[in-house]
Amino acid sequence: GAVVSQHPSRVICKSGTSVKIECRSLDFQATTMFWYRQFPKQSLMLMATSNEGSKATYEQGVEKDKFLINHASLTLSTLTVTSAHPEDSSFYICSAPSSGQGAWITEAFFGQGTRLTVV
């Protein structure tokens, strides 16, 4: 079946540095990618929706300059956490609709997640 590959699975970085997280759709083209953040013992919070070739749509309260999203190709979307601080430590997960684009109607495929720890 379709697979979304997310990398890295874990990253530890120093405060003030930037971290890039990649999500690739391995055997299908994903023109839409959803990015989620998950705090311990909590549900997934949608941060933004990226669309290939256009600007990402951010949810209310999510800093666009802090969380840079780039969807440069049909199989790759990236999330860059800029000038990371300890409060950015979290589990980040990407997801692509099974249709590859637009609506999340039938199901979505999730990446393995990235555990970010900022020290």
Place this chain on the structure above:
Amino acid sequence: AQSVTQLDSHVSVSEGTPVLLRCNYSSSYSPSLFWYVQHPNKGLQLLLKYTSAATLVKGINGFEAEFKKSETSFHLTKPSAHMSDAAEYFCVVSDPSGGSYIPTFGRGTSLIVHP
């Protein structure tokens, strides 16, 4: 607007006994409903989905769920729990409210399986 409520934050069962994870939803449309499982520090895996076909949906690993419109419920069940079922389970609703099918996740239910 759509919403989903997972009634229990934790469910504890003994291995070999039945599992019931409860989920209620609210939607102004005919929603799609999903159950996902998440093991520690892993992504989410689809267990099963309801998309307006049969109301009793069978999923992977022996799980099933029944869509009950009159009760606005989509509870997840399994006849006999296995140790490997211990994980976090999310109920998800998706409908065209707001002009797009952005899904709403429940808060999650942690399933604990005792030997």
